[in-house]
Amino acid sequence: MSERQVPIPDIQSGAFTQALLRSERLRILGILGCVIALWIAHSVRAMVLRGSGATEPWLPKSIMAAIFVAYELLMLRAVARTARAGKDLRAGVWMLNIAIETSIPAVAVAMTARLSVAAPFRPLATPATAAFFLFIILSTLRLNPRLCHLTGLLACAGYLVAATYAGWRPYLFETSQSEVAQTAVPLYAGAMLVGGVVAGTVAREIRKQVTAALREAEAQRQVDRLERDMDIARSIQQSLLPDSAPQMPDFEIAGWSRPADKTGGDYFDWQPLSDGRLVVTLADVAGHGLGPALVAAVCRAYARASFGPGIDLQTSLARINRMLMHDLPDGRFVTFVAAVCTPGAKEVELLSAGHGPILVYRAGDDGIRQLDPQGLPLGLASDFASEPPHRIALEPGDAILLATDGFFEWADAGGNPFGVARVAEGVRASRVLPAEQALAALYDAVVRFSGGTPQQDDLTAVIIRRHDAPGKALSPGGIG
Numbered sequence: 001m002s003e004r005q006v007p008i009p010d011i012q013s014g015a016f017t018q019a020l021l022r023s024e025r026l027r028i029l030g031i032l033g034c035v036i037a038l039w040i041a042h043s044v045r046a047m048v049l050r051g052s053g054a055t056e057p058w059l060p061k062s063i064m065a066a067i068f069v070a071y072e073l074l075m076l077r078a079v080a081r082t083a084r085a086g087k088d089l090r091a092g093v094w095m096l097n098i099a100i101e102t103s104i105p106a107v108a109v110a111m112t113a114r115l116s117v118a119a120p121f122r123p124l125a126t127p128a129t130a131a132f133f134l135f136i137i138l139s140t141l142r143l144n145p146r147l148c149h150l151t152g153l154l155a156c157a158g159y160l161v162a163a164t165y166a167g168w169r170p171y172l173f174e175t176s177q178s179e180v181a182q183t184a185v186p187l188y189a190g191a192m193l194v195g196g197v198v199a200g201t202v203a204r205e206i207r208k209q210v211t212a213a214l215r216e217a218e219a220q221r222q223v224d225r226l227e228r229d230m231d232i233a234r235s236i237q238q239s240l241l242p243d244s245a246p247q248m249p250d251f252e253i254a255g256w257s258r259p260a261d262k263t264g265g266d267y268f269d270w271q272p273l274s275d276g277r278l279v280v281t282l283a284d285v286a287g288h289g290l291g292p293a294l295v296a297a298v299c300r301a302y303a304r305a306s307f308g309p310g311i312d313l314q315t316s317l318a319r320i321n322r323m324l325m326h327d328l329p330d331g332r333f334v335t336f337v338a339a340v341c342t343p344g345a346k347e348v349e350l351l352s353a354g355h356g357p358i359l360v361y362r363a364g365d366d367g368i369r370q371l372d373p374q375g376l377p378l379g380l381a382s383d384f385a386s387e388p389p390h391r392i393a394l395e396p397g398d399a400i401l402l403a404t405d406g407f408f409e410w411a412d413a414g415g416n417p418f419g420v421a422r423v424a425e426g427v428r429a430s431r432v433l434p435a436e437q438a439l440a441a442l443y444d445a446v447v448r449f450s451g452g453t454p455q456q457d458d459l460t461a462v463i464i465r466r467h468d469a470p471g472k473a474l475s476p477g478g479i480g
Helices: 014-051 057-082 091-111 119-125 129-142 145-166 179-240 290-306 313-325 405-409 419-429 433-448
Strands: 252-258 266-272 280-284 333-339 347-352 358-362 368-372 392-393 397-403 460-465
Touching: 014 057, 014 129, 014 179, 057 091, 091 129, 091 145, 119 145, 119 179, 119 392, 129 145, 129 179, 129 358, 145 179, 179 266, 179 290, 252 266, 252 280, 252 433, 266 290, 266 368, 266 460, 280 397, 290 313, 290 333, 313 333, 313 347, 333 397, 358 419, 368 419, 397 405, 397 419, 405 419, 405 460, 419 433, 433 460
Parallel strands: none
Antiparallel strands: 252 460, 266 280, 280 333, 333 347, 347 392, 358 368, 358 397, 397 460
């Protein structure tokens, strides 16, 4: 029953209303089953008594049972129709149903009591009295304490009225009746009243359990829906990453990314320009998850629109920063690095906006050089200012590693981060491997170091390596 009808403070949902209607359907079916079983038992008893010469008012009771069964079938149909429509019965219907159901046993007590029994004992000698308790017990399936209390109250009142009609009188009005009859009838009536209270208590506890189960089911549905949405977001984000290495004379380039959650705030990209140059970009949005993933997608779109022939790196990053300033919420920023590779040239032009460290491997002396950012991260200031871009001359075997801080900050069980030195050692150890395998080896190294601690941040890396010959990757024997 909805909050509009019975103001009990719990959930309000279509699922809960449907649960209540299913419970009401079960209650009606239980009543019908009991009534039919009692009618069969009564019919058998009437046949036995007729055979022994006694009389039994079978026909009036059968007519009453048939009328009551017809009413409950109509109520069952109304409940089923309401459930199919996704609605709920009105409060007045519930109240009227309780009044009708509790009046049936009262009429049975009043009309079918044996006249051969002394008047004060007639309300005690009819089995119809037990029907009151049947309705009280089954009222718990309505999962509404107030309706249970009302059922007990109406049963108590109906029984007292029926008992009075059958010949019983309260002690105040008739002192000559048997003390047993005068005390038993109020005791039965009081038991019905108490039964309504007990049924209400049971209904309240059942309602709590049903409410908790529905809330848990709803929470699970929301989790499942979120998981599906996150899977879709992940697939979309992954589709924005390059699916193959760029074909660039003199350079071997590879990228790799693994978010900490379903989605992440890192991305890498390469964008061929019409003049033959290739722009390699890598970005890290503060945080990880769906929000940073959306910012990363926006940043990628702005970057794609900002690089072009004749546009220098400082101008391009200033344009990206200006557009991001309108989109980023307070406290969000993006570290960004762009590298431009030119066919036939050994120099790589590189500009970092807050992203670092950037590692440059020199095959000649097997050394690692660390480059620091030249400007602030994007989104922190409306005007982007930076030092001039680095111009890094790469000899055959030399490489540049662009990596997000997830590699450097992944810690072991003792809280020790992997660190720049270990990343540099990983670059050095994989110098003879193809670029894609070098990134895989770096990831394996950080995983081994972590010792099973969970990945806390997104991992993204790009390697730009100079070939020892045009179009040919560095062979294991290419470094002395």
